[in-house]
C-alpha cells in the first residue's frame with residue numbers, strides 16, 4: 001500500500017506542482033479565491049469527483065466527492081493568500097512583485113494541493129481495489145481572518161464526516177498534537193456628536209474618547225483573565241484627522257483568544273460591558289458588530305497515532321544539498337530571536353535543527369498543550385474526528401506571514417514537502433479505512449472531549465460570511 005501510494009504521487013507530481021504554482025502565481029485573499037478554487041475544482045472534476053460549489057453561502061467554498069458507500073474520509077484544503085505580501089519567488093531578499101499586492105505568506109497554495117494529492121490517491125486506490133469508502137475534498141475559503149470552515153461547520157457540511165485530515169506548511173515535520181486558541185472578533189462602533197472643539201466643546205460627545213476609554217477598560221480586564229487568554233485590538237476608525245472637531249464616529253476592532261471557546265465567550269461578554277461603560281462615561285452610543293469566531297482545536301490521539309506512524313513509514317524528505325544551500329540563504333535573513341519561533345511559544349517544545357531543511361519527522365507524543373494561535377480547523381474538529389500534521393516546506397525558523405515564507409512557496413523543496421504530505425495523509429486514511437475499529441475509536445474519543453452539549457457554533461446564526469462590517 002505504501003509503495004503504491006508513493007508511486008502514484010510520483011506520477012502525479014507534475015500536475016500537483018503545477019496547480020500549487022498556479023495558485024501561488026494568482027494570490028487571492030479571503031472570500032475572493034475565484035481562480036484558485038476553480039483550479040482545484042477543475043482538477044477534481046478531471047479525476048472523476050462530483051463537485052458542488054457555493055457551500056454555506058460562500059461562492060469559493062466547495063466539495064468534491066467520490067464513492068457512494070462506506071465511511072466518509074474528508075481532506076481539507078485552503079487556498080487564500082494575505083494582503084501586502086507580494087514577493088518574488090526564490091530570492092532571499094525582500095522584493096515585492098507589485099507593491100501592496102497579495103502573497104501566499106501562509107503557504108496555502110501548498111496546503112490546498114497537498115490535501116488534493118491525498119484525496120486523489122485514496123480515490124484511485126479504492127477504485128482499483130474495489131473497496132468501499134467515500135472520499136471528499138473540502139475547498140475551504142478564507143482561513144485568514146474569515147473563518148470559512150466555521151461557517152461551513154455551522155451549516156452542517158461536515159456532520160456526516162467520519163474522519164477529517166489536513167496539514168499546514170511549516171519549517172518542520174510533526175503531528176499536530178496540541179490544541180489551539182478559540183477566538184472571537186467584533187467591531188465596537190461608537191456614535192457621539194460632533195462640535196467645534198474650541199467654540200462649543202460642551203456640545204460635543206466624543207466617540208474617540210469612548211474608544212480610548214474602552215481600550216483602558218480592556219487593559220484593566222487583562223489582569224483579571226485566565227493565563228492562556230489574549231486580547232488584541234486595532235483602531236479601525238479614529239474619527240478623522242481634525243483635532244478641532246469632536247469626533248462623532250469611531251470604531252475599534254477587538255480580537256479575543258482563549259484556550260476554550262466558552263472562555264472566549266465569557267471574556268466577550270465582559271468586554272461588551274466595558275464598551276457600554278465607555279459609552280455611558282462619554283454620553284455616546286455603542287453598537288457591537290460580531291465579525292467572526294472559531295473554536296479551539298481538539299486533537300485526536302487515535303488519529304494522531306496513525307499519522308505519526310505513517311510519517312515514520314514514509315520516512316525523511318529527500319532534500320538535496322542544493323536545496324539545503326538555498327534554504328540557508330533564507331535563514332541568513334533571520335536573527336537568532338526570529339529563529340526562536342521554532343519553539344512555537346510553548347515551554348518544553350524547543351526544537352532545534354541541524355540543517356536548514358528539517359528532513360526527519362519528530363516522533364508523535366501525546367501532549368496537553370495549547371498553541372498560542374487559532375485555526376478554523378478547530379470547528380471541524382468539534383464535529384468530526386480530525387487529524388493534522390505539519391511538514392517542512394521552508395527553512396527552519398521561517399515564521400508564517402512573512403515575505404520569506406512567500407518567497408519559498410514555489411521552491412523545489414516546498415514542492416517536496418507538499419508531495420510528502422499527500423503520501424502521509426493518503427496512507428493514514430487508507431490505514432484507518434482498512435481498520436474501521438480505529439474510526440470508531442476516534443469517534444468515541446471525540447464524543448468524550450466534546451461532552452453532551454456537543455458543538456455549538458461560536459458564530460451567531462444571523463451573521464453572514466464576508467459581511468463588510470468595517
Ligand SMILES: [Zn+2]
Nearest residue numbers: 106108143168
Ligand atoms: Zn495558514
